[in-house]
Amino acid sequence: MTTPSLRLRAGLVSIALLAAFLGIWHLATRSTAPVATMSPEYAKLMGLTATQGKSAMPGPLDVGAKLWEHLKRPFYDNGPNDKGLGIQLGYSIARVGLGYLLAVLVAIPLGFLIGMSPLLSKALDPFIQVLKPISPLAWMPLALYTIKDSSISAIFVIFICSIWPMLLNTVFGVASVRKEWINVARTLEVGTLRRAFTVILPAAAPTILTGMRISIGIAWLVIVAAEMLVGGTGIGYFVWNEWNNLSITNVIIAILLIGIVGMLLDQILARFTRMVTFPE
Amino acid sequence: MSIFDNPFDPDRKLRAGCACGQHQSAAEHEQATALHCEPVESEEKRYEGVVASAVMRAMFPQDVARRAFLKSVGASTALAALSQFFPIKTATEVFAQTGTPEKKDLKVGFIPITCATPIIMAAPMGFYAKHGLNVEVVKTAGWAVIRDKTINKEYDAAHMLAPMPLAISLGLGANAIPFAVPAIENINGQGIVLANKHKDKRDPKDWKGLKFAIPFDYSMHNYLLRYYLAEHGIDPDTDVQLRSVPPPEMVANLRADNIDGFLAPDNICQRAIYDGVGFMHLLSKEIWDGHPCCSFAASREFITTAPNSFAALTRAIVDATAYASKAENRKQIAEAIAPANYINAPVTVLEQVLTGTYADGLGGVKTDAKRVDFDPFPWQSFAVWMLTQMKRWGQIKGDVDYKAVAEQVYLATDTKKLMTEMGLSPPASAYKSFTVMGKNFDPAKPEDYVASFKIRKAS
Numbered sequence: 001m002t003t004p005s006l007r008l009r010a011g012l013v014s015i016a017l018l019a020a021f022l023g024i025w026h027l028a029t030r031s032t033a034p035v036a037t038m039s040p041e042y043a044k045l046m047g048l049t050a051t052q053g054k055s056a057m058p059g060p061l062d063v064g065a066k067l068w069e070h071l072k073r074p075f076y077d078n079g080p081n082d083k084g085l086g087i088q089l090g091y092s093i094a095r096v097g098l099g100y101l102l103a104v105l106v107a108i109p110l111g112f113l114i115g116m117s118p119l120l121s122k123a124l125d126p127f128i129q130v131l132k133p134i135s136p137l138a139w140m141p142l143a144l145y146t147i148k149d150s151s152i153s154a155i156f157v158i159f160i161c162s163i164w165p166m167l168l169n170t171v172f173g174v175a176s177v178r179k180e181w182i183n184v185a186r187t188l189e190v191g192t193l194r195r196a197f198t199v200i201l202p203a204a205a206p207t208i209l210t211g212m213r214i215s216i217g218i219a220w221l222v223i224v225a226a227e228m229l230v231g232g233t234g235i236g237y238f239v240w241n242e243w244n245n246l247s248i249t250n251v252i253i254a255i256l257l258i259g260i261v262g263m264l265l266d267q268i269l270a271r272f273t274r275m276v277t278f279p280e
Numbered sequence: 281m282s283i284f285d286n287p288f289d290p291d292r293k294l295r296a297g298c299a300c301g302q303h304q305s306a307a308e309h310e311q312a313t314a315l316h317c318e319p320v321e322s323e324e325k326r327y328e329g330v331v332a333s334a335v336m337r338a339m340f341p342q343d344v345a346r347r348a349f350l351k352s353v354g355a356s357t358a359l360a361a362l363s364q365f366f367p368i369k370t371a372t373e374v375f376a377q378t379g380t381p382e383k384k385d386l387k388v389g390f391i392p393i394t395c396a397t398p399i400i401m402a403a404p405m406g407f408y409a410k411h412g413l414n415v416e417v418v419k420t421a422g423w424a425v426i427r428d429k430t431i432n433k434e435y436d437a438a439h440m441l442a443p444m445p446l447a448i449s450l451g452l453g454a455n456a457i458p459f460a461v462p463a464i465e466n467i468n469g470q471g472i473v474l475a476n477k478h479k480d481k482r483d484p485k486d487w488k489g490l491k492f493a494i495p496f497d498y499s500m501h502n503y504l505l506r507y508y509l510a511e512h513g514i515d516p517d518t519d520v521q522l523r524s525v526p527p528p529e530m531v532a533n534l535r536a537d538n539i540d541g542f543l544a545p546d547n548i549c550q551r552a553i554y555d556g557v558g559f560m561h562l563l564s565k566e567i568w569d570g571h572p573c574c575s576f577a578a579s580r581e582f583i584t585t586a587p588n589s590f591a592a593l594t595r596a597i598v599d600a601t602a603y604a605s606k607a608e609n610r611k612q613i614a615e616a617i618a619p620a621n622y623i624n625a626p627v628t629v630l631e632q633v634l635t636g637t638y639a640d641g642l643g644g645v646k647t648d649a650k651r652v653d654f655d656p657f658p659w660q661s662f663a664v665w666m667l668t669q670m671k672r673w674g675q676i677k678g679d680v681d682y683k684a685v686a687e688q689v690y691l692a693t694d695t696k697k698l699m700t701e702m703g704l705s706p707p708a709s710a711y712k713s714f715t716v717m718g719k720n721f722d723p724a725k726p727e728d729y730v731a732s733f734k735i736r737k738a739s
Binding site for chain 1: 392416417418419420421422424425428429432433434527528531532535551553554555556619620621622624625626628632638639643644645
């Protein structure tokens with residue numbers, strides 16, 4: 001008998017782990033017997049946690065049932081404050097896309113410029129290092145105050161948070177193109193512009209795309225926080241709204257979906273990275 | 281031909297010249313008759329004439345046909361006949377009240393708590409539509425955000441804590457921007473909830489060292505909790521910890537044993553009980569029966585640029601508030617505002633808050649029909665009281681012209697006028713004295729009131 005492939009074995013272990021996790025989750029959140037004797041009139045006014053000792057944490061079955069409910073009609077629209085999960089995710093993805101695109105448009109040309117000039121690189125480095133670690137929530141009040149529009153503020157926050165990894169990676173990628181290649185180009189009397197596009201860009205592309213991949217991850221992290229704060233639409237708003245309702249079930253569903261969408265976004269950029277990477 | 285001339289006059293000339301025939305043109309005739317200086321008829325009568333004319337013209341677009349009709353029956357009979365099948369009286373009232381709104385599509389922000397009941401229910405129950413407006417009510421993440429979005433003009437008007445428009449107008453915690461309150465959203469409707477483990481600590485004198493949550497610094501919640509603690513000899517600044525916490529986090533923090541209690545707006549109090557994590561220590565109405573809680577607010581700028589929209593909005597809110605004040609409507613309201621689009625809370629919880637028959641968290645069912653109540657009149661003495669508390673706790677430094685600020689922000693006169701027009705009976709004065717925990721408050725002597733408290737921040 002041949003041993004099954006590594007892929008298959010890994011898959012089996014993954015499934016076993018998931019099953020174990022769900023099993024423990026289910027057992028941990030089962031409801032116990034009634035906590036205390038209470039009059040039926042009183043019990044009618046109380047929630048399940050109080051009457052049946054049900055854990056405040058929902059079990060996997062509750063989450064599954066609720067998730068199915070959401071998936072059945074992802075695009076309903078019950079007015080300004082209640083929309084289906086599909087619509088909410090759509091709003092978030094659109095915001096992330098816009099903010100991220102703006103960041104790409106600024107970060108890559110700027111990074112290219114800085115990378116090609118050691119002087120600029122050294123001069124701007126302290127600013128970038130200070131701006132890079134600032135949390136999206138710290139930018140938010142400032143954005144709301146100066147831009148005076150909450151949806152543009154959310155896009156601005158994505159822009160400002162996703163620009164730095166891209167910028168730094170572009171600078172790094174451009175600055176570390178092998179000296180020999182540039183020297184070869186020089187001896188062949190290739191002009192600066194042509195050198196940038198035919199030699200440096202292809203050589204730095206994998207690093208630039210790695211930066212873009214980190215940035216999209218950050219942009220997706222930021223959107224939830226930003227939408228929680230400004231409200232209105234988006235998956236972050238959904239989490240906040242359900243948190244308001246203390247519905248942990250819906251919060252867990254949102255977390256799951258945020259994770260899945262984040263993974264998909266990352267995979268798309270990973271594919272692009274593979275396309276531009278070449279063996280040396 | 282003016283649209284305001286009298287179509288009931290069968291002798292009115294049809295073509296050139298004036299109505300009486302003595303002048304060359306209608307303009308000349310008007311000039312001459314204007315000199316007669318007739319006594320001005322009442323506004324209502326004038327409007328009635330305009331409405332009746334419009335109806336008459338709509339019925340008989342042809343002048344000749346109208347004349348024939350009038351000649352055969354007489355003007356007064358015609359008018360009487362007309363009123364039979366067309367409610368001229370009502371139409372006149374509507375015409376007299378509502379100038380056309382400058383802006384019909386409005387955005388009003390709210391925080392998902394039962395205090396916002398009139399603002400929210402006015403949307404699903406059609407009160408905005410009734411007053412000719414298309415209002416979108418937008419749920420907002422927190423008080424600071426609602427303040428910023430209203431200042432940014434993303435919202436035309438908003439649900440605010442009653443002291444917030446005073447604070448914004450004074451520039452406390454924000455740029456000073458003149459705001460105004462045409463209506464109080466709700467009175468009472470808050471409570472002090474303690475964690476279950478404090479069941480035997482019902483005397484506030486034992487509360488030293490506890491941690492309490494309040495929703496916002498410029499809130500009745502903050503002032504009432506501080507007042508209550510201070511009356512029991514606890515200095516809220518040194519003996520206990522007060523934290524600003526968003527309401528849903530209050531319940532979670534109480535469950536996690538991170539705070540010992542809170543003074544929160546309802547449905548949050550009831551939610552903590554519903555989830556079995558706390559009990560109702562007392563309703564805020566036991567501190568001050570009839571205290572204001574939240575307000576309906578708009579910037580002065582919106583009021584001056586769109587006065588008719590603002591008036592229609594206020595009318596819708598006052599109308600909704602009047603509806604909500606009736607106990608028999610409360611169950612229906614609870615159902616209307618419970619969906620995810622509005623408050624997003626279990627109907628049972630909202631019903632307990634609004635009907636006042638509620639589980640107290642200790643195993644008993646209590647009834648208090650006035651647990652939350654609705655009375656839109658913006659008493660200026662309420663504003664003065666809030667200013668005294670801002671002064672007492674050091675939020676305002678220096679001298680305050682209590683009366684001037686109160687009258688600038690709380691629009692009692694305008695609301696009185698609107699309420700009278702709507703057939704409601706507003707009080708004659710905008711000041712009344714009331715008692716808070718047995719202590720009388722005289723709005724005419726705010727400075728003495730502030731000075732009378734033993735526990736307050738040294739200023």
